[in-house]
Amino acid sequence: MRERGLFSNSERLASIAEPVLSRDTCSMSIQRRAGAHRICRTRKRSKIRDDKAISQVRRGWTVSKRFALYVRRDKGDGILHPEPKISHLRLLRCAALAVFGGFAMAIHGAQVERWSIHEISLFSRENYGNPYRDVVVSAVFTGPDGVKITREAFWCGGNGWKVRFAPTAAGKWIWRTVCSNPRDSGLHARTGDLICVEHAGCNPIYLHGFPRIANDRRHFAYNDGTPFFWLGDTHWQMPDTEMVNECNHPEHAGRTCAFGGQFQHLLSDRSQKGFNVYQTYPSATAGHWWTAKYTLVDPRRFNEVFDLQMNRLASEGFVIALGVGHFNSSLSIPQEDLCRWARYLVARYGAHPVVWITCQEMNAPEEMAGKPFNRLSVWKAVAETISACDGYKHPHSAHQWVVDASTRPLGREPWHTWFALQGGHRNSGLTPQSRYQGYYEFVPARPMIEAEAMYEMVDCGGVNSTDDARRAAWKAMLCGCAGYTYGAAGVWALKLDDSDERWKEYNHAIKSWCEGMALPGSAQMTVLRNFFIDLEWTNLTPRFQDPSWSEWVDPERCVLATAGNRLYVAYFYGSTSRGALRKMDPSTAYRARWFNPRTGEYLAEIRPEVNPANGTWAIPEKPDGNDWTLVVGMISGGSGRARSP
Known part of the structure; x- marks a missing residue:
């Protein structure tokens, strides 16, 4: 059937998300007045009319001068009841919130921006004992050139279902x-x-499209091929802990937070620093997600918190590296129920700009100290479910335990397209180059992301310092990673204030998320990002102590990547930088400069020109005992695009 609605093609309104009107599950149906009798035959509902024009809610969005609004509320008995008292002002506020949320209503001929989220509301005509489990609904979208995308609907409370869809091509979709x-x-x-x-x-994201695996299979790119530099921030269990309506940051003590809530406040900081990935998952075992444990979801927290967070991240241009739980959930949740949970999350958020990480530490040991610890087979079934239900085929991985490529290996599975590595913390030390090399040489090739290493001021076998966090990031990048995920104490797992004892064994070194947000390592990640983007980083190849490219006094702590012999980038975090670069072009002059990874500043040139005799150049000692990056690039001649700033 054709969607009936109040608005013509030029009169469009964003749909109103369920939590806007009340904390109970509710829904709104806007119909042509002439056709209202068709909708209301089975149940009398309250009608509210507004004869005033509401225009220019957003440029290009207008509301008809005369419309009827029917509101239905589920009070927990499965029946939708009238909700007669909604003021014109509240109605306008709801409409504005929906419009600025970026959602388009499921109306015939509605205009939707490419890659943005379009939401379709459906209402069952039959009752189900367990709508989460007893019925499956999907929509097939057919677009230009016959492209088809299937999206499952998710139950949102009462007799309501929703389908979320992001069109991938301009033109008409049915x-x-x-x-x-x-x-x-x-x-x-x-x-x-x-x-x-x-x-x-x-x-x-809306300009270039969802991230995908780049054609070189070493990096990520937006859908149109534009390189995507991954700079992530860790927010494990963000939907469970981070607050969207309250904020306790001391800068606005006693006053309303200008950002709206703690989540938004922290997101603003990360956005300003150039982060573009949030790495997270909901705790599948948390009671607030369930009406009946593991068999019937409670949509309220999804509606009131998780949706807002995901929508805000998308609107800010963030990609969400999303998992469906912690590895130990496989011990408490039956496989069938955990797979259904994953399916629900894909239906609800698969049209957002996501990449999948399946769960935290998927290939953790099956046993620990003689007791069951993990069930890898369950998580593989979950990953297969995610892949089967994902109409966009987003990049898919599994956040890993601290292992090398040959220990409980992942990568041969059909769904697996990139590595989400864990280097670990003080109890593991910085990841050795040989471990990165094992993943880099995996066949077929795929991008690597260092997804957890040396979270700043987190205590895991000792408190990780700012230096540890920075060194882990630079080493990962020059060992071939396509980006890096940072973590900070009080943020990676939220510490609300000094009395918050959740994860206290890890977060004790700081007082709250406010302090964690301001740790210097996050600003040093901005330095890292800017450095590599300026150097056309996708041309770099890690050399992993290959003696044909370099020779070092301290080979593990001297990390080299090159773009052919046109550009050499070496990172030194040990006591010396003594060594030599090789395979340089003896007929070409090079420029050599020291870069400070703490401040983002270049020092003066080591010398006006470097002329490598016989293709070899001896590297001078670094400026001081701190870590330093050396950039050596051709001044003239040679070929290729790589360059030195």
């Missing part, structure tokens, strides 16, 4: 739903269409 219960005319064989237009703003 959709049709399929329900496992074909007798339910509210969910089965529903049809509609939309018009996808190009993004008019500056959100990099």
Whole structure:
């Protein structure tokens, strides 16, 4: 059927998310007044009219001068009841919130920006004992050139389901739903269409598309091929702990947080510093996700917290590296229920800019101290479920335990497309070059991300210092990683204030997330990002102590990557930088400079020109005992795009 609605093609309104109107599950249905009798035949509902024009809610979005609004509320008994008291002001506020949230209503001919989220609301005509488990609904979207994307619907409370879809190409898209219960005319064989237009703003995801594996299989790129430099921040269990309506940062003590909440405050800081990935997962065992443990979800926290967080991250241009739980959940949640949980999360957030990490530490040992510790087979089934339900085929990995490429290996699975490595913390030491080399040489090649190493001021076998955090990042990048995920005490796992004892054995070195947010390592990640982007980092190849490229006095702590023999980048975090570069072009002059990874400043040139006799140049001692980066690039001649600043 064609979606009936109040608005013509030029009169569009964003859908209103369920939590906007109340903390109970509710839904809104806007219909043509002439067709309202069709909708209201089965149940009388309250009608609210507003004869005033509401225009220019956002440029290009207008609301008809006369419309009828029906509001239905689920009070927990499975029945939708009238909600007659909604003021015009509240209605306008809800409409504005929905519009600025970036969601388009499921109306025939609605215009949706490319790669942004379009939400379709469906309402069942039959009752289900367990709507989370007893019925499956999906929609097939057909776009330009016949491209098809299947998206599953998710139950959002009462008799409501939603489908979220992000169009990947400009033009007309048509959709049709399929329900496992074909007798339910509210969910089965529903049809509609939309018009996808190009993004008019500056959100990099909406401009360039979802991240994918780059053609060189070593890096990530946006869908249009634009390189994507991964700079992540760790927020384990963000949907469980981070607050969207409260903030206790001392800078606004006694006053309302200008950002809206602790989550938004922290996100603003990370955005300003150039981070573009949030690495997180919900705790699948937390009670607030469930009405009946592991068999029936409670949509309220999704509606009130998780959705807001995911939508805000997408609107800020962030990619979400999303898992579905911690590895030890496999011991307490039956495989069937854990797979259904994963399926629900894919349905709910698979149209967001996500990459999958399956869970935290997926290949942890099966036993520890003689007791069950993990069930890897369960997590592989979960990963297969994620892959089967993901209509976009987002990059998919598994956050790993601290292991080399040959220990409980992952990578041969059909769903696995990149490595989410864990170097570990003080109890593991910095990842040796040989371990990175093992993953880099994996066949077929795939990107590596150092997804957990030396979280700043976290105590794991000793408190990781700022120097530890910085060194781990630079070493990972010059050992071939496509980006880096940073972590900070009080942020990686939220510490609300000094009395918060969650994860206290790890977070005791700081007082709260406010202090963790301001640790100097996060600003030094900005230095790292800017350095590599300026150097056209996708041309670099790690050399892993290959004697044909270099010779070092301290080979493990001297890390080299090159772009052919045109550009050499070496990082020194030991006591000496003594050694030599090789394979340089003896017919070409090079420029050599020291770069300070703590401040982002270059020192003066080591000398006006470096002329490598016989293709070899002896490296002078670094400026002081701190870590330093040496950049040596051709001044003229040679070939290729690599250069030195």
